Structures are given as structure tokens and as C-alpha cells.
Amino acid sequence: xxxxxxxxxxxxxxxxxxxxxxxxxxxxxxxxxxxxxxxxxxxxxxxxxxxxxxxxxxxxxxxxxxxxxxxxxxxxxxxxxxxxxxxxxxxxxxxxxxxxxxxxxxxxxxxxxxxxxxxxxxxxxxxxxxxxxxxxxxxxxxxxxxxxxxxxxxxxxxxxxxxxxxxxxxxxxxxxxxxxxxxxxxxxxxxxxxxxxxxxxxxxxxx
Numbered sequence: 001x002x003x004x005x006x007x008x009x010x011x012x013x014x015x016x017x018x019x020x021x022x023x024x025x026x027x028x029x030x031x032x033x034x035x036x037x038x039x040x041x042x043x044x045x046x047x048x049x050x051x052x053x054x055x056x057x058x059x060x061x062x063x064x065x066x067x068x069x070x071x072x073x074x075x076x077x078x079x080x081x082x083x084x085x086x087x088x089x090x091x092x093x094x095x096x097x098x099x100x101x102x103x104x105x106x107x108x109x110x111x112x113x114x115x116x117x118x119x120x121x122x123x124x125x126x127x128x129x130x131x132x133x134x135x136x137x138x139x140x141x142x143x144x145x146x147x148x149x150x151x152x153x154x155x156x157x158x159x160x161x162x163x164x165x166x167x168x169x170x171x172x173x174x175x176x177x178x179x180x181x182x183x184x185x186x187x188x189x190x191x192x193x194x195x196x197x198x199x200x201x202x203x204x205x206x207x
Contacts, residue, residue, distance in 0.1 A: 009104065009107065009108065012100070012104055013104070016097065016100060016101070016104075019093075019097060020097070023090065023093055023094075023097075026086075026090070027090065030083070030086060034083075037076075037079065044069075044072070048069075
């Protein structure tokens, strides 16, 4: 099963050159037609001048000529309309050519961007490979360091457990001493309170 492959840039450029050549030939043919029409108009003007000079003798011929001129004017108007249509067609063709040229330029820019993107991806892959190698080395070093640190931590944990037992014993002693100190403070506060009450009572009796 065959798939439709997109036309290459060379093929599109070749078609574009052919299109330009056809437009050039069309425009040249139109110029030739316009030159011939101009020549005919010049000849007709000369004939009109001669007829005008002989106007008094050839009224009937002038009437016939007037009718012919009217027909020719109609023909000229039709030719002018046809030329206008052709000009419109040429303008549309030019616009299409410009659009195709813009499309080709955009396609070329996209190809250039894709090429740059591929280069960046290749560079990124290379950098990622280098980073992965470095990360592997760093991981190995960290694992070794963690193993050493774990051994040190286990040793320190044993020391900390011993210190915790000592701290627990010291805390029990501190709580016991705090209870003794609290009782002593309460007794002292009670003594001071009784003293103040006694002094207050003596002050009232004196007054």
C-alpha cells in the first residue's frame, strides 16, 4: 500500500517557475493585443478625420459610419470589460503565487527550526548521558558514605542509649529534688504569708 508523500521543495519551486512563465506569456499576449488595438484605433481616427472633412458630401456615409462606430464602441467596451476581468484574474494569480511563496518560506523556516531542535536534542541526550554517568558515580559514592554513616550512627545510637539511661536516672533525681524544693518553697511562702497576716493584724490594733 503506497502513501501520499508530500511534494519536495524542488518540485514546488519548479511548479512555481512554470506558473510564472505562463503568467509572463499571458501578459505578453495581452500587451500585443493592446498594441494591435491601439493601432486599429489610430487607423480609425484617421478614417474619422477624412470622413469629417467630407462630411457635407457624405451624410449618409457618416450615418453608416456612426452606426459602425457605435458597434465598435460596444466592442471596445466589451474588450475593456474582458481586459478588466483578465487583470482581476492576473491579480488573483499573483496573490496565489505570493501565498505559495509565503508557504514555501514558512516550510523552509519550519525545516530549519526542526533541524535546530534536532541538534538541541542531540546535545541534550549527550549531556543527559554524561549526567547519568556522573550520577551513577555520585550514587556509588553516596551509598558507600551512607554505609559508613550507618555504622557510625549505630555506634552513636549505642552511646546515645547509654546517655539516655543516665539522663533518665538524672531526671528522676531532679524530679525528686524538685519535689523537695517545692515543699521547701511552699513552707517558706506559708511562713511569709502568716507573717504578713500577723503584721497586718498588728497594724490594725495600733490604729
